[in-house]
Amino acid sequence: MVAIKAHQAQSFLNPPGPKVPAVLFYGTDAGLVSERAAQLAKLFAKRDQGEIIRLDDGDLDNDPDRLIVELQTIPMFGGSKVVRATAGRRINAASLQPLLAEGALAANLIVEAGNLKPTDAMRALFEKSPHAAAVACYGDEAADLEGLIRETLKAHGLAITPDAREMLLARMGADRALSRGEIEKLALYAAGRGEIEAADIEAVVGDASEMAIDRTLNAAVSGDAASAMAEFSRAMAAGESAQMIILAVQRHLQRLHRIRTQIDAGASFDDAIRQQRPPVHFKQKGALGLQCRLWNSERLTAALARTAKTARSARLSSSLEEAIAEELLLYLAATARPGAPTRPLTAHRH
Incomplete structure (x- = not known):
């Protein structure tokens, strides 16, 4: 029954490693959750001479009993397996509770999760079980x-x-x-x-702040909803403002609309890029090229109207600004998704 605070995490992971066979890593810093899970998996594998097995919901969709089998099967040639799992629909507190309650693990279990409240079932299970520990992972000081x-x-x-x-x-x-x-x-x-x-x-x-915002808006405008949501969560965890992201989206769409309009008027993509002020950073050119293929001027006009409305809503309802921003990002990703009407990067000349 161990709840490891963020500042205690590194000492908890020092060799020879924890005595409990099951450890949950959770928190706002997805990178740190993953890094510490990988660190402990290697430590367990070296200490107990076992192999590391990665599992997520997709694996259990194909084989629902896989997690239980891996955790309860003793390897034929000795050692102890390390099962590194990602929390989700199937890998949850309900599925793990019987195994932890009975102390029936034949393998070491590492679970990675997002930010969990103290009342969350998964966090409570690992904090209260005598066979488990929960480790908090928050942003670097x-x-x-x-x-x-x-x-x-x-x-x-x-x-x-x-x-x-x-x-x-x-x-x-x-x-x-x-x-x-x-x-x-x-x-x-x-x-x-x-x-x-x-x-x-x-x-x-x-600059980490600018990069986090750029990754979020580029994923959304490029039609990648999953990446947009993941990057948005990271940006929020890093202390970014949802309203700042909405404004950045608005500026980006305005620039994209200008480029698309110039292409529709007969300019080449490269010529349209060269005409932009301030200049387009070379790292952005590839993303803008994809987005120009995904978006036409009409849908960009509609997206700009939707973004302006979203910005007003976020200002009037600051307590809901994150949810409002998420809704905008999902709308943009759905609108940009490949398969929607597109136009070529060079306009047709008649």
Whole structure:
């Protein structure tokens, strides 16, 4: 019966690892949940000489008894399996409760979940069971980020100047996996140089806030509802404002409408991009190209009207702004979904 607070998590994961066979990782930081689950899975597998098995709802849709079988079957050649599962429709408190209540696990179980309230059945099950533990995973504090920077750069044989460290910390978000990815990218950029300077940060590392918003709106306008919702959740967990995301969507659609209108008037996509002010960042060109193929001017006009209405609603009902923003993102993804009427990137000339 263990509830591990966020600041206790790292010591809980130190070798030889926890004594309980079942551990739940949950919280607002999806990257940190995944990273810690992977860390513990490797620790369990090495300690108990077992293989790691990944399961989610899709696996149980095909074989409903798979989770129970994996958790209760003793490997023929010894050792102990590690079952790393993602919480969902089938992998839930109801399905796990009998196994934890009876202490009937023949394998180590790791479950990954999103942010769970104290009253959530899954969290309560792992916190109250004598055979389990629940570990909270929330966004990195500055001290945690400094440790992550130091650890990652040291592995690449790199130092960093104080100015560069301050700039890097300012650009990091609350999602650990995304932060690690940015630091790894920086390390590759500076490979062989010995020390990272502020100019390197400026050249390579984007602002986490801007990137989170860009990923959210690009997924929605490109028709990827699942990614849009995942990125929106990450942005909210990192402290972004739903109203800021709505305004960013509005600006993006306005630019897309201008590009689409110029293409309809006979301009090539590249010419339309070159005419934009402020200039289009080269990393955005691919996404805009896809979106121009998915959207025509009429639907962009309708989407802009819908977005303006959404922005007003969010201002008037700030307590509901997240739900209002989610509804807008889902509408955009549905409207942009491939199969809807599209126009070519070069207008037909008559």
